[in-house]
Amino acid sequence: MTVLPVVSSQEARRHARRLVLKHPGELATVLGLHGLSTACGLTAPRLLGDLVEDVRAGVDSVSTAAVLILAFVLAQSLLLGLAVSSTARLSEKVVAELREEFLDDLLRLPLARVEEAGVGDVLTRSTRDVDALARVARYALPSTLVALTTIATTVGALLLTGWLMVVPVLLLVPVLWPVTRWYLGRAREGYLRERTSYAQTAETLAETVAGARTVEALSRVPQRTARMDRAVEKTYGAQRHTLWLRSVFLPVTDTAIALPTVLTVVLGGLAYDQGWVSLAGVTAATLYTQQLTGQIDILLFWQDKLQVGGASLARLLGVRQEADPEHAAAAPERAAAHRDLRLSGAGFAYTDGQEVLRDIDLTIRQGERVAVVGPSGAGKTTLVRLLTGTDRPSTGTVTVGDVPLADIPRSTLRAEIALVTQDHHIFRGTLRDNLLLAAPEADEKELRAALEAVGAWDWACETGLDASLQGPGAELAPDRAQQLSLARLLLSDPHTLVLDEATSLLSPRSARDVERSLAAVTAGRTVISVAHRLHTAHDADRVLVMDGGRIVEDGSHTELLRKDGAYAALWRSWHGAGV
Template sequence: MTVLPVVSSQEARRHARRLVLKYPGELATVLGLHGLSTACGLTAPHLLGGLVEDVRSGIDSVSTAALLILGFVLAQSLLLGLAVSSTARLSEKVVAELREEFLEDLLRLPLARVEEAGVGDVLTRSTRDVDALARVARYALPSTLVALTTIATTVGALLLTGWLMVVPVLLLVPVLWPVTRWYLGRAREGYLRERTTYAQAAETLTETVTGARTVEALRLVPRRTERMDRAVAETYGAQRHTLWLRSVFLPVTDTAIALPTVATVILGGLAYDQGWVSLAGVTAATLYTQQLTGQIDILLFWQDKLQVGGASLARLLGVRQEADPRPAATGSGERAPGDLDLELRGASFSYTDGRDVLHSLDLTIRQGERVAVVGPSGAGKTTLGRLLTGTDLPRAGTVTVGGVPLADIPRSTLRADIALVTQDHHIFRGSVRDNLLLASPAAGEERLREALEAVGAWGWASELGLDTPLQGAGGDLAPDRAQQLSLARLLLSDPHTLVLDEATSLLSPRSARDVERSMAAVTAGRTVVSIAHRLHTAHDADRVLVMEAGRIVEDGSHTELLEKDGAYAALWRSWHATA
């Protein structure tokens, strides 16, 4: 399995920074609230240090100082609550935008690339990675922001108390610096590998579940179980590796965190004994150090989650590198009015470098023409259909409609105007009506009925009821009915060109013939390219293309090609002999 790419950590950080900086007002509010909260938190230790000094001198009342300390603690709690709330709102905005960007990039992936990567990789990026990033945004980022703000201001407060009081904190550097570098140097690759194994396990599981009947029929259960065991073992090994990283990193940091507070008490006592610092200064410095080390501990703890989030972000952004380069909503190309001819000029295509499956095709399909594409399996018929719809772009040459390259037409326009209908279909969870309205939200009752009648589905659909809920994926519809519903949805979308790739393959020959006759009336005036093994489609077409080994070897009407007595005539005789 060739998974989708992953961007570098630097690119992931740049993208995250760009997203956050898109909301300067919210960011300024968050930083301001965190700063005020931290300032209130630093005032209480200072007042407490002064209170200790005053008590030593024999002060009778501490009520004023106690009330001030209480006031600043309450103010800190209030400001911290507002800061966390503001951070959460900003984080949700960023995550929502990132989700939308990822979904857009995912929908722009070429189908061939999705098939190559496998559903497991796409599925884990859409679920595990998005969820991991959301958790980081909701919890890790706010905590990290609080910790960084507190650390910076607390160091400043320690310096004001006395430069000597900063020395104990410096004891952390020779311990934390090397272990943190060691951890960060390994964590990203470890978490990326972990997520790749999730994708492999999901791919194996999905294949087994969707092909359960085939697995049982061919007695493949032991082999599929063995393959799943290997995938789980790889996931287990990857998780143990990241667990080992945490098992080294976190205990070392937790132990090191205790050193500065102990050192502050010892050094502060010696400094007080020598008269270098007051008792108030020692008290405040000890409390500042405790506060500082606590925030450092929080910062280091969330590093693990930040590494997970960074790996997930790199995987989400990696999808963009494979996305279709065509514009999403606007493009430079404009189709000439009334000119909807499809043309291929020197078009070649390969799924694997150096192995073309289509070879320098030259072809013109006139607007409104009904063309049948026939040939043996593996001749390149389906690939030709994908090029004609812009699903795939040619390796060399051009594919145009109205003289405009399909690569320059906005995807939304292209998909609305040229539809590829394959033997695969999908029924969404919802009612029959919901599934039809996906193609045309404004369609009324009469138009829905016309579409269903056109594909021969009105009888069973009206009996079932248009508002009857469906399980989704055609789970409660027979395959032929699910395909009829998909075809009705297609007619409602009203494209000017249809490319039908075995679109009626799941229907019985009689039903398929009836549907195709009904569609012939509905598709009048549209360009229709039919790819099929059932040669009655070719008999009804204006023109027949015969493909062999990625080339068009014959081109003409049904009658002309029979008279020519070439490849098409041989296919026709063979089909009649077995029909």
């Protein structure tokens, strides 16, 4: 399976930094609250150290010191609560913007690229990766920010207490630095591999569920089960690898974290005995070290979740590399001047060296009704995929109004050239909701006109426009779903309609009626139909006959019958079959 790309860790960090810096005021508030909270937290140990010194000197009243300590502890709690709340709001805002950007990038992915990557990769990026990033934003980022702020200020407080008291903390560096570097050097690739395995498992599961009836009918259950077992085994192996990384990293860091506090007490006692530091200094330094190592422990613990979040962010941003860029509006405006579709020397190959289309030179004038016919495998569907911009030609060009389709933003292109295939999707919601997807401002009269044009008004009235299309017994039959899909196409009002066997699920008589109705309401528009039944070709202004990836005949129904070539043979065969 060819998955979508992944950006580098540097690019992921740069993008995360840009998102955060988009809100400088909120970021300054967050940093300020964390700084004040940490300052209050550092004041209490100092006061407690002074209190111990005073008690040793024989001072009886400790009420003032106790009240001050209590006041600073309460102030720290209040400020920390505000800081965490502010951090959470900022994090959620950043994640919300990232979700919106990802959805926008996902909707701009070329359809061919989505099909190549498979539903599993897209699904896991849209669910697992987004959820992982949200968890990091809610918990890991606030905790990391608190830890970093506390570590920086506590080291400063230790230096003020006495430079000697910093030594036990510095002894952590030769222990934590190599193991952290070892872990970080392997964690990103490990988590990327893990999340790719999720995509492969989801792809296998989705494919099996979608084709469940076929799997059962062909007695392929053992083979599909074995394939799923292999996918799960890969996921299991990837998870074991990341678990092994954590099982090495976390125990080493947890053991190392306990050492500085012990060393501070020992070293502080020796320094006090030599008169180098006061008892208040030793007490404060011990409390500072304990607080510092606690925050280092938290920081290291969240490194694991940050690596997961970094891998997820890299996967989300990877979609952007494949998404079609949004161009300036000038290209669509130029395309609107005249809307002739033109292929010049166009060829296409799904794999190198195996061309499906070869040297196609074709011009379809605005307003023409064109039927594309030919035997199975002739390249009909591939041709219309090029004409709609779904695929890009391997050689040659495809233009509309002299503007390459590749230069037109996908959102604009879809509004101008609409494709309806025999595959369609009915969204959860009501019949009205599904229609309004194509034209949110459409009124009742416009909805009725679209339904009447595709022969769906009678059953739509019976069902009700506000009837739910979800739940047991509420699903539309395939032929009705196809009519609804065609009605949406009319409501979207494109200048070019491409129908790839769009009426194949209807009965011959219903298909004939729908196509005649469509002909009436699409007058003046370009209509390109892959003909499943040859009466479509009979009604067209022009018929393209394809064979072997080339257009072998081009003309009207009458002209091609006179030629007595490939089209005439197809027509006789179709009529001879009694269709």
